[in-house]
Amino acid sequence: MLRDITLGQYYQTESVIHRLDPRVKLGGTLCYIISLFFFRNFLGYGIAALFLAAVIGLSHVPFKFIVKGMKAIVFLLLITVTFNLFLTPGEALFTVWKLTVTVEGLRTAVNMAVRLSLLIIGSSLMTLTTTPNNLTDGMESMMKPLKAFRVPVHEVAMIMSIALRFIPILLEETDKIMKAQIARGADFETGNIVKRAKALVPILVPLFISAFRRANDLAMAMEARCYRGGEGRTKMKPLVYERRDRLGYLCLLAYLAVSIGIGRLRF
C-alpha cells in the first residue's frame, strides 16, 4: 500500500537524462522552476510544457509512472484552485450561493494549477532520473562555495544522503509492522479520527524503536570504518563534466532565453 508513492523515487532505466551529471540536472531543475515564476502569459507555460515533454521523452520514464506519483498532490492542487477561484476580488463572473467567481480568480486559479503541476512533474523528473547518491554528490559539489561561510557542506550532504537512503527502508519497515499488527487484529481503516490516531500507536512505537536501532547501528558501522567528517575525504567516483553535460547546459540556456523572452511578453 505504501509502495504506490512514487514522489522522490528513482526509476531505473537507461537514458541520456539518467547519465547526465547531477549538477546539470540540479541546475536545470532550478532554472526550470525559476522560469515558471517569470511567465506572464500562457505561451510561456506552453514552452515549458514542451521542454518538459522533450525531457520526459528523452528520459524513457513512462508518463503513466510520473502521473501515478502525482496522485498524492491532487488534493493540494484542488485546495489551491478552490481558494483562488472564490477568494480573489475583482470583476464578478457568476455567483453560486454566497461564493462569487471572478474573472481574475479564474485566471489565477488556472495559472496556479498549471504552474504547480509543471513544477511538480519537473522536479519529480529529477529524482526519478537521479539516484539519491548522485543527487547528494551533486548538491555537495554545488554548495562548495558556501564552505567559505563556514557552512558544513559535507555534513549536510551526508545527512541528506542517509535520510534519502533510509526512506525506502523505513517504508518497508512500516509496511511490515502494519501487516504484523493487522495480523493481530488491528484496524486502521474504520472509526473516527481519535480512534484512528490511537490505532497508529502500535505502528509508531515499533517504527521509532527500529529507526533508532538502525541509526545506532549505522553510526557504529561508520565509526568502525574511521569516518570522521569531510576533512580530507576523497570520492571514489568524482563528478566530471563530459560532452553531453556541456550540451545539456547549452540546451538549458536556450530554453531559458526563449521561454523567458516569450513568457514575459504582455498581450
Added chain:
Amino acid sequence: MPIILDHVNYIYGEGGPLAVKALDDVCLQIPDGQFVGIIGHTGSGKSTLVQHMNGLLKATSGHIYFNGEDIYDRDFRMKKLRSKVGLVFQYPEHQLFEIDVFSDVCFGPKNLGLDRKEAELKAFDALRKVGLPTELYYQSPFELSGGQKRRVAIAGVLAMEPEVLILDEPTAGLDPKGREEILHQIKELQQKTNMTILLVSHSMEDVAEYVDRIIVMNQGKVMYDDVPKAVFSHYKELEEVGLSAPQVTYILHALKERGLRVDVSATTIDEAVGTILKTLGRT
C-alpha cells in the same frame, strides 16, 4: 478448518519496471491438525505464500478457500479469517509496543472485541503456553532478552486462539539453545491442542525432526510436497536449488556408499542411530 490454495499467482509491483513473480501457480491443501514445514531459500516465495493464507496479500489471480469459503468473496469477513489463522512474522519482537509484556499480549484478543477480563485470561494462558517466567509479565518488553521477546510476540498471536498457526522463521537469529526451546515448545503446543501449524524455515535441520509434511518452495513454485523422508530422498536436487538435507541424510548415504547397508530414509539422529546399530547387528 482446512485451507485450500487453488492456482494462486502473485506478482510484486505488477506493471512496474521491476515486476517479480513471487508465486507461480501454487496449489496446496492444508488439512486440520497437520504440522507442515515450508522450506525454501531467501526469495523463494515462502513468506509471500504464508501472507496469502490470512489475507494480508491478495493473489494476483487464483482462489484461496478457508473452511470451504472463498476468502476473496465480497461478503467474506477478513477479520474473522485473521482471528482463525494466526501469523507470527519474522523477527516478531519488532512489533512489540506496549508498556509491559502483559498488555502487549492483550492487544490481539482485545482487537477481537473481547472484554478486558476475557482478554487477560487469554493473554495469561498464552504466556504460560510459551513458557515465559511469571516475574517477567509486568516488565517492559524492551528489557527482555531476544529469545524472551520472541516468546512474548508469539504469545501475542497465540492469545487470539487461532486454529491455524503460521510461524515465519521463528528461530531466525536465536542461538542453538533458544532455537531448540522454541521449536520444542511449538511441537508440544501442536500435540496438546491439535492446532494446524505451518513452520516456515530455510533450514531442513530445524523442521526435519518435528513436521509431518514438507513443502519445498523454489522460485515461487512448489517443488516438492511430501513427507520428510520422501523429500530428503531428493537431496541432490535440493542442493541444486541452494538447500540441503539434514546432516544425517548425508552420513547415511556416505555409509551406504562404503558398503554399510543402512536405511537411508532416516531423518532424525535417533532414527539414524537405530538403523546403524541394526545393520551392525547390535540391537
